[in-house]
Amino acid sequence: MSVRATSAVALRVLSQLRRDPRTIALIVGVPCLLETLLEQLFAGHSEIFQHVGAPLLGMFPFVTMFLVTSITMLRERTTGTLERLMTLPLGKLDLLAGYGLAFAAFAALQAAVVSAVTFGPLGLETAGPRWLVGLLAVANALLGCALGLFVSAFAQTEFQAVQFMPAFVLPQILLCGLFVSRGAMAGWLRGISDALPLTYAYDALARTASNTLDGRFALDVAVVAGCVVLALALGAATLRRRTA
């Protein structure tokens, strides 16, 4: 690992994002819009918004960063910049860590703006600390980033990469316990739910919202962290210096 190379990658990824203000506006603005819609949709049943507002806030960065990372890394692979990078004094870990740092910083910005809107004008309340929701949002961004990096190896085109979003992300959102509580799921669905990382991310957020920061919360956080490391390791394995 080299601080120089890692920071070079992180700065470069951030300047690429900065060159694309429309994407930044979408990444920050769309979750605010969705939270607002949700709040308005359940205007007569504010308990529903109170129930799902915080978990959604924490899971937006997962979806966003999954998409952004898989497309950015796919571009690196298809335009030949990855091949050039592989001939330079840059470790694979430097590349991955640079990506992770840049997207975590960006996710922090996203979480800060969406939190300000959701906790402010929309009036979301959480029993647990709000900063913890933000911190979990950044952890989920890293999870999305790591998974996006890994799946980008299996896409040849940007069309394919975009389709990995419904394939990898939507089932996790459906099965994480947000729509149907995990206790009410059929056994086999519960089994799949147990194996998906977003289940633990959701549970950690729900526990923060209800301020039940117990042993199960610690386990949730540990599983999310473990999945980030695992997905990064798998992603690193798909980065080859030599290709056919």
Add this chain to the structure above:
Amino acid sequence: MSGAIRVEDLHVVRGGAVVLPGLSCEIAAGSVTGLLGPSGGGKSTLLRAIVGVQKVAGGRIEVLGDPAGSPQLRARVGYMTQAPSVYGDLTIVENLRFFARVLAAAPGAAERAIAHVSLTGYEGHVVSRLSGGQRARVSLAAALLGDPDLLVLDEPTVGLDPALRRDLWELFHGLAEQGKTLLVSSHVMDEADRCDSLLLLREGQLLAAATPAELRARTGAERLDDAFLRLIDEAAS
């Protein structure tokens, strides 16, 4: 002159097809060597093997005294891929500063590289909006960063106007005079005369490794593309 690159019995198979069926050659240090031949003949594959990004099925490649692809070579070898491998959404100077940081190049390296490829004044332009030739030059500038001892350039002059091509060949020879080694591929035979020595590659076979003068003497042809055609006929008969 000692060999900067030694290739011995290199075998490369891509997608089930044999691209290089046992190629051997040597490239002298401090010179400009042209790698010429028709498209699809294995030029890019040989260059990729030399910089260590190509999976090889057999053989040995020694670059500047180390096996090709060794970590210690990464700061000493500059590589320009055939397609411009730079970030389209960044400006010229942002691209080069990024690669300069990765290489821990001296301050001002990005600006000097931009000047070498005659793009001074365009620093703030976003790469995706440049012409193909300008984009290729940004990619070349990135390969020049960090003052590498060996430059491996895959068709660096393709699509450039004659004046720019002349300037770039002058740059290549200037670098060779400083002791750098350059291996430059081209499918345009009229660039062959600008090289100190030539490797003629066709269908994975090395047809000749010689200086332009030697090639003329051996084939009796005045123009180098005629010489190349005679070598092909010789190989076929």
